[in-house]
Structure formats: structure tokens, C-alpha cells
Amino acid sequence: MNSPPQEHHLALLGFGNVGQAFARLLLEKENTLREEKGVAFRVTGIATGSHGRVIDPAGIDLEKALSLRQSGDPLDPISTSKTKTSRDFIQECPADVLFESTPVNYQTGQPALDYLRAALQRGMHVITANKGPVVHGYRELVDLTRNRGRSFLFESTVMDGAPVFSMARCGLPAAEVTGIRGILNSTTNLILTRMEQGQSQEEAVAYAQSMGIAETDPSGDLDGWDAAVKTAILVNVLMKTPLKLTDVDRTGIREINQKEIKEAAEKNKRWKLVCSAQRQEGRKSGVLAQVQPRLVEPSSPFYHLSGTSALLQVESDVLGTLTLQEEEPTTMTTAYGFLADFLNVVKNGTSSGQL
Amino acid sequence: MNSPPQEHHLALLGFGNVGQAFARLLLEKENTLREEKGVAFRVTGIATGSHGRVIDPAGIDLEKALSLRQSGDPLDPISTSKTKTSRDFIQECPADVLFESTPVNYQTGQPALDYLRAALQRGMHVITANKGPVVHGYRELVDLTRNRGRSFLFESTVMDGAPVFSMARCGLPAAEVTGIRGILNSTTNLILTRMEQGQSQEEAVAYAQSMGIAETDPSGDLDGWDAAVKTAILVNVLMKTPLKLTDVDRTGIREINQKEIKEAAEKNKRWKLVCSAQRQEGRKSGVLAQVQPRLVEPSSPFYHLSGTSALLQVESDVLGTLTLQEEEPTTMTTAYGFLADFLNVVKNGTSSGQL
Numbered sequence: 001m002n003s004p005p006q007e008h009h010l011a012l013l014g015f016g017n018v019g020q021a022f023a024r025l026l027l028e029k030e031n032t033l034r035e036e037k038g039v040a041f042r043v044t045g046i047a048t049g050s051h052g053r054v055i056d057p058a059g060i061d062l063e064k065a066l067s068l069r070q071s072g073d074p075l076d077p078i079s080t081s082k083t084k085t086s087r088d089f090i091q092e093c094p095a096d097v098l099f100e101s102t103p104v105n106y107q108t109g110q111p112a113l114d115y116l117r118a119a120l121q122r123g124m125h126v127i128t129a130n131k132g133p134v135v136h137g138y139r140e141l142v143d144l145t146r147n148r149g150r151s152f153l154f155e156s157t158v159m160d161g162a163p164v165f166s167m168a169r170c171g172l173p174a175a176e177v178t179g180i181r182g183i184l185n186s187t188t189n190l191i192l193t194r195m196e197q198g199q200s201q202e203e204a205v206a207y208a209q210s211m212g213i214a215e216t217d218p219s220g221d222l223d224g225w226d227a228a229v230k231t232a233i234l235v236n237v238l239m240k241t242p243l244k245l246t247d248v249d250r251t252g253i254r255e256i257n258q259k260e261i262k263e264a265a266e267k268n269k270r271w272k273l274v275c276s277a278q279r280q281e282g283r284k285s286g287v288l289a290q291v292q293p294r295l296v297e298p299s300s301p302f303y304h305l306s307g308t309s310a311l312l313q314v315e316s317d318v319l320g321t322l323t324l325q326e327e328e329p330t331t332m333t334t335a336y337g338f339l340a341d342f343l344n345v346v347k348n349g350t351s352s353g354q355l
Numbered sequence: 356m357n358s359p360p361q362e363h364h365l366a367l368l369g370f371g372n373v374g375q376a377f378a379r380l381l382l383e384k385e386n387t388l389r390e391e392k393g394v395a396f397r398v399t400g401i402a403t404g405s406h407g408r409v410i411d412p413a414g415i416d417l418e419k420a421l422s423l424r425q426s427g428d429p430l431d432p433i434s435t436s437k438t439k440t441s442r443d444f445i446q447e448c449p450a451d452v453l454f455e456s457t458p459v460n461y462q463t464g465q466p467a468l469d470y471l472r473a474a475l476q477r478g479m480h481v482i483t484a485n486k487g488p489v490v491h492g493y494r495e496l497v498d499l500t501r502n503r504g505r506s507f508l509f510e511s512t513v514m515d516g517a518p519v520f521s522m523a524r525c526g527l528p529a530a531e532v533t534g535i536r537g538i539l540n541s542t543t544n545l546i547l548t549r550m551e552q553g554q555s556q557e558e559a560v561a562y563a564q565s566m567g568i569a570e571t572d573p574s575g576d577l578d579g580w581d582a583a584v585k586t587a588i589l590v591n592v593l594m595k596t597p598l599k600l601t602d603v604d605r606t607g608i609r610e611i612n613q614k615e616i617k618e619a620a621e622k623n624k625r626w627k628l629v630c631s632a633q634r635q636e637g638r639k640s641g642v643l644a645q646v647q648p649r650l651v652e653p654s655s656p657f658y659h660l661s662g663t664s665a666l667l668q669v670e671s672d673v674l675g676t677l678t679l680q681e682e683e684p685t686t687m688t689t690a691y692g693f694l695a696d697f698l699n700v701v702k703n704g705t706s707s708g709q710l
Contacts, residue, residue: 025673029529032529033529036529037528037529155526161674161675161677162526162674162677163522163525163526163527163677166522166525166526167518167521167522167525167526169525170518170521170522170524170525170526170695170699171510171517171518171521171522171525171695172518172695173392173694173695173698173699173702174384174387174388174391174392174694174695174698175691175695298653299659301656301659301680304654304656304659318380318687318688318691318694319516319517319681319684319688319691320516320681320682320683320684320685320688321681321682322516322517322518322679322680322681322682323678323679323680323681323682324677324678324679324680325656325677325678325679325680326674326675326676326677326678327675327676327677327678328675329674329675330675332673333673333674333675336530336673336674339528339529339673340525340526340527340528340529340530343528343529344525344528347528
């Protein structure tokens with residue numbers, strides 16, 4: 001790179017596992033970004049849920065912030081100003097790009113949806129790891145990017161270990177996506193895999209909870225909500241069709257017990273929680289979207305997906321079935337989605353997640 | 356789109372199966388490009404190998420060109436000028452973007468490499484479906500794009516039914532690709548599949564030839580040359596490591612006969628021609644790149660790939676194993692690679708295939 005690197009000012013709203021992993025990744029990739037991409041950055045704000053909010057226009061010492069957070073201490077000692085709320089933080093932090101990873105209610109997308117709206121209105125690029133605001137506010141947020149020269153990206157929201165949206169944006173331009181099919185909820189896939197190894201559903205859920213993969217209340221996974229949210233996002237973004245979360249025909253895996261698992265194994269089949277969407281004439285939304293447990297055979301790529309891996313198949317008018325698969329994603333892969341979105345915003349001039 | 360569409364002038368160098376499929380796709384997608392992408396185009400030149408060369412600054416009637424070509428007639432009736440050679444065509448055609456799909460010697464990359472060099476020097480964006488010039492001239496051609504504001508893209512050269520390079524460019528920025536592994540030559544995969552169904556290698560080759568998939572001289576496939584070319588391209592582009600075609604450790608499938616196929620089946624295994632590359636300290640190039648027949652087990656995604664499908668796994672420092680699979684690519688999918696590259700050049704400001 002011959003030109004001096006552009007410096008971008010970054011704000012991290014949310015500093016839990018994902019926010020901290022992103023801070024570590026920024027430190028790790030700082031030289032690569034500067035030397036290979038001509039991109040420099042300064043983190044000017046970090047807002048945590050219960051450990052304070054830091055703003056420093058001169059740049060926050062990320063090592064120090066990570067170390068305070070690791071020891072459970074508040075971040076106040078390194079802040080040069082006091083902000084009372086996350087909303088104030090968005091208004092006051094001198095940043096070009098907001099990275100949002102706060103706790104969210106996926107049935108409403110709040111409060112993340114309000115945060116992203118405010119940040120876009122303030123003129124920031126917005127990058128989120130939260131599915132909630134995308135499924136509930138996609139079109140509104142894309143509209144807010146228009147005529148502002150700002151971006152709204154969300155690579156980490158679906159298959160955070162695989163670049164689903166970047167692939168579609170750059171690899172499938174002017175294509176008409178006619179259908180999708182996938183295993184998108186890794187928690188239920190892990191639970192079903194453990195049940196095949198002899199555990200009851202309750203034991204498998206407890207195992208997933210002990211791994212930090214399932215929530216204390218596992219209903220978001222077991223009842224198919226997480227899978228339905230991801231399906232609705234893919235329909236909105238890839239199939240360019242407005243579809244509400246409640247329009248997804250949703251059945252979870254609660255009814256699948258050892259009896260069903262064993263009967264499937266006897267027929268050399270496996271139960272998988274399959275997400276699908278396809279165009280269907282006559283439906284109000286134009287799309288039939290479903291999340292359902294399905295029996296799959298060894299000839300299906302779905303059959304071979306174990307543990308927390310995930311897989312998506314995309315059908316379009318221009319390519320045959322295109323399959324993208326990730327293996328065992330981690331918090332670091334989610335953080336990398338943030339980094340990829342950041343680079344796409346500042347280097348490729350990507351204006352929004354819209355295809 | 357509110358702004359009036361930009362009009363781009365396109366030259367097609369090569370008008371065989373791929374060039375004609377691209378012309379049909381341009382006709383089919385013309386309205387979508389104009390209305391959804393704000394992109395308009397005019398094809399100002401078409402050069403065939405033995406049916407003449409057409410230049411018309413006002414725009415060539417693609418329907419008429421396709422119809423003449425279908426009936427085996429030369430294109431001269433619709434040309435407003437005479438050009439004697441493909442080199443003259445590149446110098447004289449008033450175009451911004453050159454789409455190259457001429458017959459090529461993959462051991463030298465010629466004459467395509469000379470064509471692409473001349474077009475870039477003349478200030479055109481260059482998009483090729485030819486592997487030869489990429490494996491032999493990647494770094495030189497990328498260098499020619501620099502400081503010219505021009506692009507060199509080649510999505511159709513490897514897995515033409517899957518957007519390998521677009522995915523890497525937009526989905527893996529600042530990632531370090533540490534290894535790749537795949538089944539990239541669909542002809543040998545089809546031949547091995549037919550041999551498992553009981554055909555001899557000779558019969559399977561004849562079948563692939565009758566399908567128009569294998570060449571009259573099948574050595575490019577059987578001896579692993581095509582797979583080695585693709586492996587070397589992936590090492591150069593994805594792993595950012597200069598590697599010559601002759602640096603690929605290459606073994607084809609000629610030694611695999613019915614005996615080997617049956618012995619593998621008895622052990623519930625399959626033979627696949629596997630391409631791989633991984634960093635290796637101590638090697639001159641820094642990368643061990645191989646094309647070899649390998650026995651794969653049912654637990655491998657390679658095992659389930661039949662017919663002309665293809666699959667690529669990418670290892671990186673930021674994501675787990677990422678798998679991309681295409682099913683049964685056609686000439687239309689190759690043509691779509693041209694279209695995707697075109698849109699990436701004119702809409703996303705992509706400067707070169709370099710990551």
C-alpha cells in the first residue's frame with residue numbers, strides 16, 4: 001500500500017464474549033490491516049452492560065480494557081467521560097463505525113433495534129452480530145443507509161463461521177435466489193447428536209448448557225425460534241422477500257425422544273432440524289418458510305452434519321445447488337464476521353447488506 | 356435506482372459455448388441489471404475463432420449474432436469494420452471490459468495471456484474464463500491493473516458453479532488461508548463414478564467425451580493437469596503464494612482400474628482425485644501442493660460427491676473448515692461467472708482478483 005492508511009474510529013456497544021473476542025482480533029490483525037489493506041483504526045468507545053461505558057477520543061487501550069473485563073472490574077478508570085446510558089453512548093462517542101453485540105429479545109429485536117436506528121441516524125456505519133434487529137428491522141435499517149453513504153452489515157448473524165452474506169453479495173449479484181435449505185441452529189444439532197449417543201433430551205440439553213452453547217432457558221433452540229429467526233433473515237436478504245418471524249411455519253424438537261431417535265437409526269436415518277424456504281404462488285408472502293424436524297438419509301449432506309456445524313444450500317436461477325458449510329464455529333468466528341464486515345464497509349464501499 | 360444507469364461497452368473475445376451462453380444471459384438479465392443495479396451495457400465487439408470478428412460502436416444485435424452462430428454462418432454481415440486478428444480486435448474494439456474465452460494451451464497460457472496483457476495495457480477491465488493465463492500470468496496481470504484503476508477477474512476458472520473467488524475476496528478479507536483441499540476436476544470425478552457403476556476406464560472416458568465433458572485427448576483430465584492448474588491458481592490467489600504449475604506434485608487416475616475400484620468398494624471406500632495444498636516450512640515455495648488419487652471414507656464429504664459436482668474446503672486462521680460445493684455445473688454457470696465478475700467490477704469497485 002502506498003497511500004497512508006485511513007484511520008477509522010470504532011465504537012463497541014456490547015463487550016461480552018463477542019465484543020472481547022473482537023477486541024483481541026483487532027489487536028492481532030492491526031498490522032495486517034495497516035500493511036495489507038491500508039486500514040488503521042482507533043477504538044474510541046466501549047459500552048458494557050454492567051461494567052460501565054468508556055469514551056476516549058484519543059483511543060482506548062484495548063489490552064487494558066480486556067484485562068479489566070477479565071478480572072471483572074468496571075472500565076471507568078480508563079474513561080475520559082461519563083455516559084449514563086447506551087443511548088447517550090451512541091450520541092456521544094466520536095466514532096464512524098458501531099459494532100453492536102448487546103443482549104437482545106429476539107421476539108422484538110429490542111433494545112438493539114433502537115440502538116442501530118439511532119447510530120445510523122447519527123451517521124455511523126452499523127455492524128451487528130444480533131439477529132433480532134435484522135429479522136425485525138431489516139428494511140427500515142437498509143432504508144436508513146440510503147442517501148447517507150452509510151452501511152448496515154450483519155455477517156455474524158447467520159452461520160457465523162461462514163460468510164453467507166458476503167458470498168451472496170459478491171458472488172451472486174443479479175441472481176434470483178429461489179430457495180434455501182439448511183441446518184442453521186447448532187444447539188439442536190448438538191442435542192440430536194448427543195441423543196443419538198444415548199442421552200435423553202434433558203441430559204443432552206444439560207450438556208449443551210454446560211458447554212455454554214444452550215441458554216438457561218433452552219426454548220429458543222428447542223422450539224425452533226432461533227432457526228426460524230435465521231430462516232426469516234435469509235428470506236428477507238437472499239430472497240429479497242419481506243417475511244415476518246411469525247410467518248415461518250415452526251416446529252421444534254421437543255417431541256423427539258429416544259424412541260424416535262432409535263427408530264430413525266434402525267432405518268439408517270437421522271433426525272435433523274431443517275430450515276427451508278421456497279417460492280410458492282398463492283401464499284400472501286410468496287414464500288413457504290418452514291422449520292421442522294426431518295428424517296434425512298445418508299445420501300443427503302445434512303445426514304453427515306454432526307455437533308455444532310451448520311450448512312446452507314442456496315438455489316438460484318443461475319447456479320445449481322450451492323452448498324456452504326461451517327465446522328464448529330466459536331466466539332472467534334463471530335468476531336471475525338465483525339472484522340470482515342468492517343473491511344467490506346471501508347474498503348469495498350459496500351453500502352448495505354442488501355444484495 | 357434513481358441515477359440514470361451507467362452504460363458499459365463490452366467486447367467478447369471468444370464466442371464458443373461460453374461466449375454464446377454469456378450473450379444469452381446478458382439478454383435475459385438486461386432489465387434486472389438496469390432496474391436493480393443501475394447498470395446498462397452495449398456489446399460493441401465479438402471475435403470468434405473461425406467465424407469472423409464483429410465491431411460495431413453502436414452496439415451489436417446479440418440475437419442476430421447468436422442466430423448466425425447457431426446456423427454456422429460467419430458474423431461478417433453485422434460488422435461495420437474488418438479486423439484481421441484477435442490482437443487487432445483488442446486494439447480496435449471500443450470497449451471498457453473484455454470477456455475472454457478463447458481456446459488456450461494450459462501449459463503456457465497462450466495465446467490468452469498475450470490477449471489479456473494487451474487489453475489491460477489498452478486500459479480495459481479484463482475478465483477471463485481461462486485458467487491458463489491465470490496460472491501462468493496471475494502476478495503480472497494483477498500488477499498491470501495497479502495504478503490504472505482497472506480490474507482482472509476470473510471467477511469462472513475454478514468451480515465455475517460456485518463463487519470461490521468472490522467469497523474469498525468479500526468473505527475472508529485479512530484472513531490467512533493456511534490450506535485448501537478439494538475435488539476440482541469434474542471429468543475425473545464423473546469417470547470414477549462411471550467406473551464404480553461397472554464401466555472400464557476407456558468406456559467411462561468415451562462416455563464423458565460423448566457428454567461433451569472430456570476432450571478428444573483426455574490427458575488434461577486423466578493425468579491431473581486440469582486439477583493441478585486449479586490447485587496452483589488457488590495457492591496463488593487464496594494462499595497468496597507464488598507457485599508454478601510444475602511445482603504441483605501431480606498424479607492422475609490412469610493407474611486406477613476396475614480392480615482398484617472394486618477393492619475400494621469392498622472396504623466401503625471410494626477413489627477420488629483430491630487436490631490439496633498446505634503451508635510447509637522448508638519447501639522452496641513454502642507450500643506443499645498435491646493432486647493425487649486418494650481413498651476416502653463415508654465420513655468424508657468427498658465420499659458423497661458424485662458425477663460432475665465439485666467441492667472445496669478452505670482452512671484459515673480465523674474460521675474453521677469452510678466448505679463450498681457446487682452441483683452439476685453447466686455452460687450457463689460459467690457464463691454467470693462472467694456476469695458476476697462484470698457486476699463486481701462496475702458496482703463494487705473491485706480492483707483485481709487479488710485478495
